[in-house]
Amino acid sequence: MHERAVSVKGLRIVRGGKVVLPDLSCAVAKGAVTGLLGPSGSGKTTLLRAVVGVQQVAGGTIDVLGLPAGSPPLRARVGYMTQAPSVYGDLTLRENLRFFARVLGAPADAVQKAIDDVSLGDHADRVVNRMSGGQRTRVSLAAALVGDPELLVLDEPTVGLDPVLRRDLWRLFHELADSGRTLLVSSHVMDEADRCDALLLLRDGLLLAQDTPASIRARTGAEQLDEAFLRLVDA
């Protein structure tokens, strides 16, 4: 078993009077790409927000890189990409990244590297508001990459991207994992599940399974992970 980058025990989260996560325990292995999959409304974003430390928690513990989630020393070590692109629309890509690099204390050459990582070299000096939705998503991803964090928490980073770009980004995620970074990536598209080293399947705030794609397939006897998900729901 790999070393753990994140371990969640008995996590309970209530948002606006509604219990989103009643009692969740799971772990994320270091140096791997873990996919958090589930339909929208299953509590994926809430769990990610809790790991990053921006979500109020009603109970349980979350350890991130050996510290309680949200501890000040973690803020420079954990990169977070929110679901909606959270960058400054009236600035260019490069201006956005320069700002976030300064906030995160990253070196100046990190900006160009992050631009190249998301393949937006030709658009570095374009104002973000004039970009397409997919490009904006990548700007937001670049803003999470620029600090070269040990743990990257990405909330649906590949939504709305064309298949070639999606493939390139997943390739990037695995390169980052190979160099020792940990990635926790959410998606509501099951066909992305196969690209992950490990999966957390979430539905209605409950963890259906936590395993590698191959083991989940073997356990459920399903060829496709979509089908495996259904069998787990029915079980």
Added chain:
Amino acid sequence: MRTLAVAERVLRQLRRDPRTIALIVGVPMLLETLLKEIFSDRPLVFQSIGAPLLGLFPFVTMFLVTSITMLRERTTGTLERLMASPLRKLDLLAGYGIAFAIVAVLQAGAVSALAFGALGLEVSGPKAVVTALAVANAVLGTALGLFVSAFAETEFQAVQFMPAIVFPQILLCGLLVARGSMAAWLRWISDALPLTYAYDALAHTASNTLDTRFTVDVAVICGCIVLALSFGAATLRRRTG
């Protein structure tokens, strides 16, 4: 260092929007000119309220611009990103303060040049103090704008905070009616509003009575800036529901 990164970023955003800059600088100049013209047969009126008004414009402008900018930061998720980063709350607030103080220098400088130059506004006290007070009022407006942005969910609401929070202060500060002739309860309210002290400081500068009362006024303005910034910091939550 991070404070300056925030200030620079806010200024870059404004620079992308030349129309807003033109409005920030141009509108007070237009209003100051109109003020002189509508009282062209009573030049004393312009001479007595020209300087206080010049010093209060930046308060109103920066209150509005800041509350909208900060609200945008909250609604687009960039604030959440920043709260997850090593940025300190004070870095964020001070960064905004510095950025809008720089804009206020531009605004107050332009209106001062026009008023004291072409419009022939005279003050007995030092003109530089009028401009400096205008910048201090701008920072006060920024600090209050940062604070109230936490209570607005939409830009419509944020815009409505302007008449709700700024207009009563303008009515009660002594600019339109001397505070001495107000009913006692109105004066008490006036005593509790920061713009009263901003106006009083400007009036003292215009009449060159830079006495203890002037010092108290300046101290109250600075105190209110610190107070509004700390309230603003309290509205910034690292963790939200």
